Amino acid sequence: MTPSTEEQDNGISVTAASDIEVDHEQLDISIAEFVERNPDYYQNVFHKVHAATSPLPNTFNWAAALLGPIWGGFRGAWGFFWGFLILEMIVWVQLGRGLWGNPGAKFEERAEGQLEKAAEFKQRAEEALAAGEDATRFEKLFDNMSTAAERSLTEAQILNDGKFMVFLTGVALFVLVKLTQGFYANKIYERQYSKWRIDPEGTESGVKLRNLVLSLVLVTLIAPLTIYKFTVESPFELLNQFPEKEISGYFLEEENETLYTESAKWLEDRIDAAAVAGQGLFDGLTAGVRSVLEAMTLALIVTPWPVVMVVVCVVAWRAAGPRVSIFTGAALAYVALLGYWEVSMETVALVGAAVFLCVIFGIPLGIWFGKSQRAYKIAEPVLDLMQTLPAFVYLIPIIAFFGTGNPPGILATIIFGMPPVIRLTALGMRGVPRTIIEAAEAFGASKRQLLRDVEIPLALPSIMTGVNQTILMCLSMVVIISLIGGGGLGQEILIALQYAAKGPGLLGGIAILLCAMVIDRIVQGAFRREI
Amino acid sequence: MDEPVVKLDNVWKIFGDRSQEAMSAIKERGITKPEVLSEFGCVVGVQKATFDVSRGEIFCIMGLSGSGKSTLVRHINRLIEPTEGKIEVLGRDIGSLSSNELREVRALQMGMVFQHMALLPHRSVRDNVAYPLEIRKIPKSRRWAISDHALGLVDLVGYEDRLPRELSGGMQQRVGIARALASDPAILLMDEPFSALDPLIRMQLQDQFKALVAQLQKTTLFITHDLDEAIRIGHRIAIMKDGEIVQIGTAEEIVMNPADEYVREFVQGISKLKLVKAHSIMEPVESYKGSLEGAPEADHKADLDQIIDLAVNTEQPVVITDSGKPVGLITKPRLLRGIQGGKE
Structure with missing residues (x-):
């Protein structure tokens, strides 16, 4: 090969890659x-x-x-x-x-x-x-x-x-x-x-x-x-063990008290005081949740069962097609034949009430967080906490504030289930292209028009994903709330667990699974149609 | 011409948290752009922009990316607030409008077309075009009629019920133009509307747009980074560099007398044949010593292209006339220099 370095007129020298010397x-x-x-x-x-x-x-x-x-x-x-x-x-x-x-x-x-x-x-x-x-x-x-x-x-x-x-x-x-x-x-x-x-x-x-x-x-x-x-x-x-007792004694100068017992007692007092102070508020919240739950229960349990079955199957057909409808029919048959009809409907009512509340509060919050970076910065750690804090931890204060039963259970479910819809709504809002917003503004759209005509429609796929996530989270939570007196299938499973009753536990578990699958399929089918 | 439709008076835009401080420092101490950046952490987007646009004029703002042309044009509908200066549209001071009045002016007086179309993906073509009307709460029947008419203007009949994503880029941009025309605004703001399109489509749309605007008599501010496009479309061209308007003039003025080295470099590659008129390169009749018997004649408004057609068949210079009277002549050397762009 000939040396291929040549000075060109414009002073740029061109060198073949193989001839380049390492400088x-x-x-x-x-x-x-x-x-x-x-x-x-x-x-x-x-x-x-x-x-x-x-x-x-x-x-x-x-x-x-x-x-x-x-x-x-x-x-x-x-x-x-x-x-x-x-x-x-x-x-x-x-x-x-x-x-x-x-x-x-x-x-x-x-x-x-x-x-x-x-x-x-x-x-x-x-x-x-x-x-x-x-x-x-x-x-x-x-x-x-x-x-x-x-x-x-x-x-x-x-x-x-x-x-x-x-x-x-x-x-x-x-x-x-x-x-x-x-x-x-x-x-x-x-x-x-x-x-x-x-x-x-x-x-x-x-x-x-x-x-x-x-x-x-x-x-x-x-x-x-x-x-x-x-x-x-x-x-x-x-070196074997952290000397927490000695350190506690050093701080508190008392033989029997440790830092642990002291802080636990302090927290307990605070929670009791808060429960007393906020009684009106907590009772109001409980009443609000209960009214939503009652409406749901009315629709699902008081309505004659054949009507509910037919309506659910038809909705499945319209939303997600014949295959999902057949699956839904089979699932409902399983639930009904095993005598789970009423408790299943109670579960669905619980989930429905929780999801409804999550959506009507979560979407506006998400819109706000999507628009205000500062609000989102503040809210993010709270959302993380809501999602990562083990449910058992906040079940205790919920009992203290709201007592036991279905409405407190729904509140616990909301804590766990709300973050996805907030997050994904905020994400969708931030994902709306700047240029399209600018165009709408250039044509004189007001803030409300912008939100209604541009931002929400463009964020909709993301919002829908959030709603779906929330539904699934709520379904998984609805078993846990049986620990604080929540009813429905969760309670059946809790009882089976207490007696180590393998058969009833498994049958109840499958019923929950079927409920979850039916809701998920119908909702997903509806969203796919929407998008 | 009568009252200008758009009038900018010493408009400045400085981006950053401390823009007001930076502005007063510029006014008092006359610090330069880099100093503003290092001292206040602010970026000067537009500086001392002053110009008028009259009714029916296509005013091109030409500059490379980052030169502040998009920022400048967004001041006219106040998508961006100026740091300093006054903007008048149809005699109204835009800066003093309340937000309701501003929305009204935007909806009624101005149509805007964007480089990336910015159509609403979930609405049909017709509903996209009708959106500015919907904002003004015009009833659906009327909206649809106007929208169909606007789509007719841009030659998109038959696509009304499609979604934007089903259309090609050029067609989408025509939807964008139809949308801007739908509310029959006095002013069109075009933000690099054809830049994202391929050259053939771009040329077609330029011609179509020019004809449309001439017919509808819209005052247009047209942003482009392409000098050819500016020359083809614009009645007047403003050249921007680093947020400053370097030169304003007709295409011929800019090509023949570039204001500085920057503009000169820009216009170098532009073909002068259709731009330069005979009167701008002719010399006095007295300077020619030979006989002018039988020499070809041309009007003083003829362009170089036409002069060349006359000059190729003769050894004599071309005589330039104004309403029949000879006012000057163009010799071969003069003509050749003229084609080069007036080099001496």
């Missing part, structure tokens, strides 16, 4: 700036790392191999520091066990006790003989004890012999870890360098005394204690 000069300056100490060495090894064609490391860093995590800390490579600190710790524990550990200690102790017992029996036997009684019983016991002690000693011996093997594996692991440190240090450090080029502010570079001191302190804090605890047979009690 180290610029790179060297930048590497020197990054490493600060020992630039010559790192320029050299980074070039080697850059030139590597296989994924295996091609350089060895003696400093890193010898100093291990401290090298990493000194260079600001904290990933290296923590990773190898843990690995080295394992190695040192292994070595310590091999060198000064006492793996047979437990058996030796046992043997000692057994020997003592044996001596005791021997003495008893001698006493018996001296008294002219029959000593065979004690002699027999003495024999047994002695054999047991001997066995324990052999066991201890075996374990103590194995110490050397432990030590050997320790040495092997040590060599392995050191080699890994040496070989991979430069690769890891080069990666940090690449990161530093992109983000010089946010990536550690160079060598800092602060880092060195920090890593030394961390190592001296962590390593000796850990190695001590793992290798010594009976370390201080303090």
Whole structure:
């Protein structure tokens, strides 16, 4: 191939890719700036790392191999520091066990006790003989004890012999870890360098005394204690258990009170006080929820069952097609034939009331959060809490505030089920293209018109997904609320659980599953049609 | 011409939290754009924009992306509030309107077309066109009639009941134009309407649009980053750079007398044949020493293209006349220089 570099008229030189020389000069300056100490060495090894064609490391860093995590800390490579600190710790524990550990200690102790017992029996036997009684019983016991002690000693011996093997594996692991440190240090450090080029502010570079001191302190804090605890047979009690009782005593200066009991009592008082203070509000909420639930119950239970069945099947047909309708019919037949009709309808009424309330409060909230970034910032942790807090935790305050029964159960369900519809509504609102909103504004749309004609219709798919999620969340919650006196299928299952009644439990479970599937299919079918 | 339809007077827009401080610093100390950025963390979007647009005129605002042309045009319907300056539309000060009045002006007086169409995806073509009317609560029968008429203007009869996504890009933009025309506004704001379309469709739409506007007598502000488009469509062109209007003039003025190096570079590649008129390159009759017997004649408004047609068949210069009287002549060297754009 001829050299294909040619100067063109406009002064741009064109070079074939294969002829391009690697220019180290610029790179060297930048590497020197990054490493600060020992630039010559790192320029050299980074070039080697850059030139590597296989994924295996091609350089060895003696400093890193010898100093291990401290090298990493000194260079600001904290990933290296923590990773190898843990690995080295394992190695040192292994070595310590091999060198000064006492793996047979437990058996030796046992043997000692057994020997003592044996001596005791021997003495008893001698006493018996001296008294002219029959000593065979004690002699027999003495024999047994002695054999047991001997066995324990052999066991201890075996374990103590194995110490050397432990030590050997320790040495092997040590060599392995050191080699890994040496070989991979430069690769890891080069990666940090690449990161530093992109983000010089946010990536550690160079060598800092602060880092060195920090890593030394961390190592001296962590390593000796850990190695001590793992290798010594009976370390201080303090290392085994957090001394919470002592600390409590120090704070409270009372023998029987701990921080735990104190805080629990304080919280309990607060909750009781709040329940009393907010009685009117809580009763009002309960009444509101109850009226929604009653309307639902009226529609589902008081209406004659054939009517409900036919209506549900027809709705399924209209919304999701004949297949879902047939499935719905079969599910309803299962529920009715097993005598679950009324409780199932109660479950559906519970879910329906919860979902209805979630939607009528969740969608406006979602719209608000979608429009106001600040409101969303504040609401997000609350939503996270509502979703992640285990239901059992807030069932207790709900009992305190609202008592037991179906309406408090629905409130618990709402707490759990509302976040998805809020979140997805907000997401949908934020996803409306800015240009379309601008166009509507340019044609003189008011805020209300904008919301009605542009934002809600464009956010609708997302809102619908949120509603569907909410329905499923509410369905899963409706079993749990039986714990605070919620009715429906959940209660059947709770009873079955209490008596470990496998058959009824399974049948009730399947009924819930069928209810969930029917609702999900119908709603999804309706949404698909909508979109 | 009578009262200008759109009148901008020293309009400034500075983006950022401290725009007012930055504005007063500019007025008092005359600091420059980079200084505004470093001192106040504010970006100057538009600076001292002043121009008038008269009735029926197509006023093109040309500039590269980031030059502030979209920002400037959004001041006219106050989608963006100016930091400083006054905007008058049909004699009304836009800045002093209440939000209700502003909505009314937007709905009645201005139609806007966007680069990315910005049609409502869940509404039919007809309902999209009718949307500005729906905002004004015009009854459905009337809306539909007007909308069908507007769709007729842009040649989209038969697509009324389709959804926007079923249409091609060019057709969607025609829906956008129909929507802007539907409320029969006095002013059209076109924000790079044809930029996202491929060249052939773009040319077609440009011609169609030009004819339509000439027929409907709409005052138009037309944003583009394409000088060819500006020349083809605009009666006058404003060239923007870094938020500032560098030059305002007819296509010929800008091409023949670029205000600065920036504009010169822009107009370099533009063909002058149809733009430059005879009177702008002719020389006095007295400067020619030879005989003018039998020399071809052309009107002073003839463009270079026509002069070339006359000049190819003769050795003599072309005599330029104004209502029959010779006012000047164009020699071959003069003609060739004229084609190059007036280089001496």
